[in-house]
Amino acid sequence: MKLSVIFDAAEKVSTDVIIISLFENTKKIPSELNAINKASGGGISSLIQNGDFTGKLNETVIVPTDKKIVPKRVLLVGLGKSTDFSLDRVRQAAGTATGVIREKRFKNPSILLYGMEIKGISMEDVTRSVVEGILLSLYNFTMYKTLKKEEKTAITNYSIVVQRKEILGRVKSVTNRAQTVAEAVCFTRDIVNMAGSDATPTFLANKAKEIAKKPGVKCKILSSHEMKKLGMNGILNVSRGSSQPPKFIILEYNSKKKSNDTIVLIGKGVTFDSGGISLKPGANMDLMKADMSGAGAVLGAFKAFSSLKPSAHLVGLVPCTENMPGGSALKPGDIIKCMSGKTVEVLNTDAEGRLLLADALSYAKKYKPDAVIDIATLTGACVAALGTFASGMLGNNDELKNRVKQAGEECHERVWELPLWDEYQALIKSTIADIKNTGGKYAGTITAACFLKEFVGEFPWVHLDIAGTFLAEKNTPYIRKGASGVGVRLLTHLIQDWKKMPDASKRSS
Ligand code: BES
Ligand code: MN
Ligand code: ZN
Numbered sequence: 001m002k003l004s005v006i007f008d009a010a011e012k013v014s015t016d017v018i019i020i021s022l023f024e025n026t027k028k029i030p031s032e033l034n035a036i037n038k039a040s041g042g043g044i045s046s047l048i049q050n051g052d053f054t055g056k057l058n059e060t061v062i063v064p065t066d067k068k069i070v071p072k073r074v075l076l077v078g079l080g081k082s083t084d085f086s087l088d089r090v091r092q093a094a095g096t097a098t099g100v101i102r103e104k105r106f107k108n109p110s111i112l113l114y115g116m117e118i119k120g121i122s123m124e125d126v127t128r129s130v131v132e133g134i135l136l137s138l139y140n141f142t143m144y145k146t147l148k149k150e151e152k153t154a155i156t157n158y159s160i161v162v163q164r165k166e167i168l169g170r171v172k173s174v175t176n177r178a179q180t181v182a183e184a185v186c187f188t189r190d191i192v193n194m195a196g197s198d199a200t201p202t203f204l205a206n207k208a209k210e211i212a213k214k215p216g217v218k219c220k221i222l223s224s225h226e227m228k229k230l231g232m233n234g235i236l237n238v239s240r241g242s243s244q245p246p247k248f249i250i251l252e253y254n255s256k257k258k259s260n261d262t263i264v265l266i267g268k269g270v271t272f273d274s275g276g277i278s279l280k281p282g283a284n285m286d287l288m289k290a291d292m293s294g295a296g297a298v299l300g301a302f303k304a305f306s307s308l309k310p311s312a313h314l315v316g317l318v319p320c321t322e323n324m325p326g327g328s329a330l331k332p333g334d335i336i337k338c339m340s341g342k343t344v345e346v347l348n349t350d351a352e353g354r355l356l357l358a359d360a361l362s363y364a365k366k367y368k369p370d371a372v373i374d375i376a377t378l379t380g381a382c383v384a385a386l387g388t389f390a391s392g393m394l395g396n397n398d399e400l401k402n403r404v405k406q407a408g409e410e411c412h413e414r415v416w417e418l419p420l421w422d423e424y425q426a427l428i429k430s431t432i433a434d435i436k437n438t439g440g441k442y443a444g445t446i447t448a449a450c451f452l453k454e455f456v457g458e459f460p461w462v463h464l465d466i467a468g469t470f471l472a473e474k475n476t477p478y479i480r481k482g483a484s485g486v487g488v489r490l491l492t493h494l495i496q497d498w499k500k501m502p503d504a505s506k507r508s509s
Contacts, residue, residue, distance in 0.1 A: 241329025297487025
């Protein structure tokens with residue numbers, strides 16, 4: 001499918017269907033719709049007057065235009081009350097309308113981009129949201145379907161129509177960038193949705209190598225032999241119960257730009273989490289094929305970086321392994337020495353993610369980073385605390401936390417902060433080793449972050465727990481049931497216009 005931006009009058013676009021969005025209880029047709037409304041013989045205004053379309057969020061109605069105008073049909077989609085307007089509503093409306101178009105198997109739809117520059121929301125933001133709504137809603141995971149034809153969209157060309165020439169250039173460039181991001185999200189959804197036996201550590205390492213074929217991106221894969229030399233015993237011990245070799249992926253973008261901030265992104269890559277010897281219950285264990293969603297987010301972000309060309313120097317660290325209960329598996333009660341030299345009493349082999357992340361955080365030090373963000377499906381407790389609408393955020397630096405929070409609001413991959421107070425740190429002290437890998441029955445998300453904090457160097461750090469957001473349990477206007485691709489939009493949005501962090505001496509803690 002081709003996505004194009006065209007300058008034309010709405011009533012003159014040659015298209016199966018033109019999508020027009022309207023607020024709830026619109027009394028007066030917006031001036032930019034006057035021409036198409038008039039040309040269609042007052043078709044739009046009479047629908048509103050007759051109450052056949054009220055404009056409730058995600059309400060849709062298709063009206064044939066009886067050759068009065070060039071578009072064959074108009075598809076009205078509701079944006080809800082103008083007072084509740086948000087970019088996510090734009091994304092939802094575009095996704096909902098696109099869903100109708102997909103179902104009806106129209107081939108060359110178009111969507112009118114107009115107005116909406118209210119409440120300080122720019123045309124750029126609206127464009128980005130429309131493009132994301134369209135492309136993300138069209139995502140369909142067909143890899144394992146044998147009858148692919150039915151699954152395929154009929155759309156060949158999707159046009160974004162602007163009626164004002166002066167915004168054409170801006171809309172085009174934002175559309176390109178948003179398309180890059182949306183495609184990266186779909187790439188991530190694909191690898192997360194794949195079966196655990198297919199999306200192995202070796203598979204992810206090969207994907208990273210493919211990403212590194214793009215300009216400006218480099219990739220290095222550490223095998224278990226190299227990890228042994230570095231003392232990465234967190235990841236190595238988790239991998240002991242599995243017959244799949246672990247891989248430590250290192251991606252780098254802009255490695256030569258020393259004048260810019262260095263940001264390290266770390267993604268948990270457990271390609272299947274059975275729990276290990278502390279075996280998980282059977283119900284829903286299949287979902288643990290997606291325990292590499294953090295890894296997926298980092299890989300997806302790197303896929304986008306080469307086109308987005310952010311100014312920062314970016315490093316991706318993605319420790320990948322299975323967590324299996326094989327004969328050589330790590331046992332509850334074992335004590336391991338992580339890369340930093342700290343000893344860990346492993347009380348539960350199902351708390352494996354933090355063991356890999358510990359080594360990655362230690363490895364991050366060598367880049368002298370200005371910011372480190374790790375993203376991981378780390379704790380079931382995070383789902384209990386925040387549900388499915390927010391990722392958990394914990395960290396040691398207010399500036400970085402604020403940036404992540406703001407980026408999350410702007411792209412609607414929202415995060416919510418949990419405290420990392422000193423008192424919690426005591427919960428992971430071990431009697432026989434330095435620390436233990438579980439913190440008791442309360443505040444599981446916080447004690448997991450406390451564990452990570454033990455390995456964080458003198459750098460600003462944010463931990464994102466995506467255990468509640470990595471999967472959609474049902475279809476929504478632009479996320480299909482299955483992997484959500486969470487993190488790709490958040491990380492790319494955060495980083496694409498990255499401003500240097502304040503000097504270390506001025507940093508808050
Ligand atoms: N991958 C899981 C966390 C998880 C659970 C992610 C549900 C997504 C949905 C993680 O490795 C895990 O098993 N965590 C344990 C930690 C506990 C043993 C301290 C948990 O949350 O139960
Ligand atoms: Mn686990
Ligand atoms: Zn896990």
